[in-house]
Amino acid sequence: MPDSPAKIEYSEKGKSSKIPIVLAIVVGIAAAVIAAWGVNSNALMAGISAPAPAPVPSVVLAAPANKDEAERLLKAGASVHQERCAGCHAIDAKLVGPSYSEISKRYKNLSEVGFASTHPRNDLAKNDWDGYDDGPHLHLSKEEQRAVAVWILERTKEKEAGND
Ligand code: HEC
Numbered sequence: 001m002p003d004s005p006a007k008i009e010y011s012e013k014g015k016s017s018k019i020p021i022v023l024a025i026v027v028g029i030a031a032a033v034i035a036a037w038g039v040n041s042n043a044l045m046a047g048i049s050a051p052a053p054a055p056v057p058s059v060v061l062a063a064p065a066n067k068d069e070a071e072r073l074l075k076a077g078a079s080v081h082q083e084r085c086a087g088c089h090a091i092d093a094k095l096v097g098p099s100y101s102e103i104s105k106r107y108k109n110l111s112e113v114g115f116a117s118t119h120p121r122n123d124l125a126k127n128d129w130d131g132y133d134d135g136p137h138l139h140l141s142k143e144e145q146r147a148v149a150v151w152i153l154e155r156t157k158e159k160e161a162g163n164d
Helices: 004-045 067-085 100-106 110-116 142-161
Strands: none
Touching: 067 142, 100 110, 100 142, 110 142
């Protein structure tokens, strides 16, 4: 019994002396692979323009802070819709653009709906509205995006909760 701790100590010593060598080899191989891959992908990218950025909302839109603000935004959103969107979008009907019901199946949060409402051109991930032309690039202020997005999400939520 008294000599077993010594044995353990011995065998661990033996192991630990090999670890740095093994590590050095592994790190060396990894570095070589990464270096070769880096050179290759640089060469590949040389003639290709940078890919378009993903459709990340350019601003974060805050949810209404209270009931008064929600009501104010709903009113403002209704008039943004009436003045700038109603020619092409309706709650349920397919017009020149997809219905807001379809749209709110894809975009659930305020910032996404607001940003998508400007019809961004770099929309790689979601720009697959089959059978539709491109929507016009709209310049909407942050508050207009926020108001119309609040209104769209509220109206489509009401529809869903309603009789259909
Ligand atoms: C001249 C017609 C037209 C007008 C005006 C218009 N849209 Fe669109 N909209 C479209 C079409 C067509 C699409 C589908 C193709 C696309 O996404 O560009 C679309 C798509 C969208 C989408 C989804 C975009 C995406 O990237 O998935 C949202 C959200 C939207 N519209 C909101 C709005 C809002 C809000 C307004 C008003 C501020 C508005 N649109 C005004 C035609 C229009």
